[in-house]
Amino acid sequence: xxxxxxxxxxxxxFGGLAAVNDxxxxxxxxxxxxxIGPNGAGxxxxxxxxxxxxxxxxxEVFFRERKISGLKPHQVCRLxxxxxxxxxxxxxxxxxxxxxxxxxxxxxxxxxxxxxIAMEAMAFTGLTGDRDVISKGLxxxxxxxxxxxxxxxxxxxxxxLDESFAGLNPHELDESIDIIRKIKARGITVMIIEHHxxxxxxxxxxxxxxxxxxxxxxxxxxxxxxxxxxxxxYLGEEKSA
Amino acid sequence: xxxxxxxxVLALLSALPLIGLSSYAMHLVILVVMWSVxxxxxxxxxxxxxxxxxxxxxxxxxxxxxAGILYAKLAISPWWGVPLSxxxxxxxxxxxxxxxxxxxxxxxxxxxxxxxxVMRVTAENLVGFxxxxxxxxxxxxxxxxxxxxxxxxxxxxxxxxxxxKRLAESKLGYYFVAIRExxxxxxxxxINTTFYKTLALCVSGCLTGVAGAFYTNYMGxxxxxxxxxxxxxxxxxxxxxxxxxxxxxxxPLVGSVxxxxxxxxxxxxxxxxxxxxxxxxxxxxxxxIFLPNGIVGDFPNLKRLLRLRRA
Numbered sequence: 294x295x296x297x298x299x300x301x302x303x304x305x306x307f308g309g310l311a312a313v314n315d316x317x318x319x320x321x322x323x324x325x326x327x328x329i330g331p332n333g334a335g336x337x338x339x340x341x342x343x344x345x346x347x348x349x350x351x352x353e354v355f356f357r358e359r360k361i362s363g364l365k366p367h368q369v370c371r372l373x374x375x376x377x378x379x380x381x382x383x384x385x386x387x388x389x390x391x392x393x394x395x396x397x398x399x400x401x402x403x404x405x406x407x408x409x410i411a412m413e414a415m416a417f418t419g420l421t422g423d424r425d426v427i428s429k430g431l432x433x434x435x436x437x438x439x440x441x442x443x444x445x446x447x448x449x450x451x452x453x454l455d456e457s458f459a460g461l462n463p464h465e466l467d468e469s470i471d472i473i474r475k476i477k478a479r480g481i482t483v484m485i486i487e488h489h490x491x492x493x494x495x496x497x498x499x500x501x502x503x504x505x506x507x508x509x510x511x512x513x514x515x516x517x518x519x520x521x522x523x524x525x526x527y528l529g530e531e532k533s534a
Numbered sequence: 535x536x537x538x539x540x541x542x543v544l545a546l547l548s549a550l551p552l553i554g555l556s557s558y559a560m561h562l563v564i565l566v567v568m569w570s571v572x573x574x575x576x577x578x579x580x581x582x583x584x585x586x587x588x589x590x591x592x593x594x595x596x597x598x599x600x601a602g603i604l605y606a607k608l609a610i611s612p613w614w615g616v617p618l619s620x621x622x623x624x625x626x627x628x629x630x631x632x633x634x635x636x637x638x639x640x641x642x643x644x645x646x647x648x649x650x651x652v653m654r655v656t657a658e659n660l661v662g663f664x665x666x667x668x669x670x671x672x673x674x675x676x677x678x679x680x681x682x683x684x685x686x687x688x689x690x691x692x693x694x695x696x697x698x699k700r701l702a703e704s705k706l707g708y709y710f711v712a713i714r715e716x717x718x719x720x721x722x723x724x725i726n727t728t729f730y731k732t733l734a735l736c737v738s739g740c741l742t743g744v745a746g747a748f749y750t751n752y753m754g755x756x757x758x759x760x761x762x763x764x765x766x767x768x769x770x771x772x773x774x775x776x777x778x779x780x781x782x783x784x785x786p787l788v789g790s791v792x793x794x795x796x797x798x799x800x801x802x803x804x805x806x807x808x809x810x811x812x813x814x815x816x817x818x819x820x821x822x823i824f825l826p827n828g829i830v831g832d833f834p835n836l837k838r839l840l841r842l843r844r845a
Binding site (some may be wrong): 344346365369370375376384391398399402407444447 | 704705708709711712715716718719720721722723724725726727
């Protein structure tokens with residue numbers, strides 16, 4: 294598999310604090326890469342760097358071998374990287390349909406084409422029945438789906454999902470796992486931040502683990518589960534050997 | 535029915551001079567239509583794109599002075615100021631926007647407020663260019679009767695209505711509202727927020743400037759304290775949209791009818807008239823509490839409220 298995204302020795306300093314410290318990894322075309330780590334490990338910061346909200350203090354990010362660190366978020370999105378937010382950010386006073394429409398215009402000029410894309414993106418996550426609901430009133434599960442629909446409507450090659458499962462009930466969780474698998478089946482590469490271990494272990498092809506801003510492990514879910522450093526990061530060091 | 539509403543309203547408004555209104559009544563109608571242009575312009579930037587400007591007097595004034603200076607310095611008919619103000623104000627709002635659009639929310643609002651005041655003080659002090667506090671007087675009036683002034687501003691208003699409606703229903707409309715609702719989300723969905731905010735500001739500024747240039751021609755006199763006024767231009771522009779209905783097509787027209795008539799009525803009350811801004815303040819508080827989406831935006835609620843009262 295070829296590398297779609299390469300994060301190369303990236304550091305992000307906020308004042309004296311290194312939120313991300315010398316992190317490198319690649320996302321291969323077609324895979325689902327899980328990004329995990331305890332709270333404050335720097336996962337969302339990595340997303341913000343890839344997405345263009347932050348310009349990394351050191352290091353570079355390449356997408357399809359083109360340097361994207363330093364570009365603005367809307368330029369990164371146009372190149373084919375879409376994201377969702379940990380704190381869902383629907384356009385509150387717009388209907389579900391209008392929300393998706395706003396991003397569907399990215400690659401087409403005409404309204405009719407944009408409508409087709411929007412309808413398709415809503416059908417994909419099962420929101421067709423809620424198309425006229427004002428998004429302020431949507432329950433959390435549907436708002437998370439709306440986030441994914443909006444991101445898909447920009448027709449990305451790489452999708453960054455930031456905690457798309459947090460706060461969902463078991464039924465919604467299963468639905469979302471299905472949606473992510475369907476996204477992968479469409480040939481869209483996915484990088485996902487998730488705290489839900491059952492989910493991340495079952496859907497990820499590979500996992501990158503961050504702790505205190507540094508990468509401590511990388512590998513298949515099986516390898517990660519057995520990694521000593523990862524177990525320590527999550528469960529603490531064993532006191533007696 | 536709904537599709538024909540704009541045509542019906544336009545037809546009714548066009549027929550208005552035929553019923554033989556007094557010169558004073560015509561004056562009020564002209565002001566209403568002119569203010570609806572400013573309201574629609576403000577609504578594009580503040581209502582749809584969510585960038586609340588407290589400084590629309592800057593664009594109004596620059597438009598007004600474009601016409602005034604053409605006349606005073608170059609002895610050209612101030613009517614040329616109406617088309618020319620589009621170009622002048624576009625450049626002006628691009629420069630101002632480059633500075634103020636880096637700021638968000640309340641910081642943007644304060645920067646625009648300062649921008650309007652800076653323009654007023656500048657116009658007051660560039661005596662050689664603007665005539666300073668003496669203002670500019672247009673010596674010869676184009677028409678004595680008000681009818682043609684009315685049709686000109688009505689044409690401008692109709693064009694503004696069509697432009698705003700078409701923008702709001704196009705891709706740009708979606709982008710403006712997306713920026714209003716969440717700028718970060720809009721940016722990461724591929725919307726060049728800086729570009730579209732600047733565009734909204736320039737279009738809004740130009741339309742306001744055209745109204746300003748018309749004002750010079752119609753009133754025949756401008757000075758910095760009138761056309762760059764914070765309380766009489768910038769704040770009224772906001773009031774019109776807040777009262778009428780934010781991000782609605784008809785809100786600015788409804789708002790300007792109410793505001794112009796209300797201002798005239800309060801001013802005519804002996805002893806209280808000078809305090810008309812106090813009344814506007816109270817009205818704004820009431821509107822924000824009871825009709826946060828304005829009269830047009832909250833019309834269904836308003837109807838229900840009135841029906842309850844009767845029952």
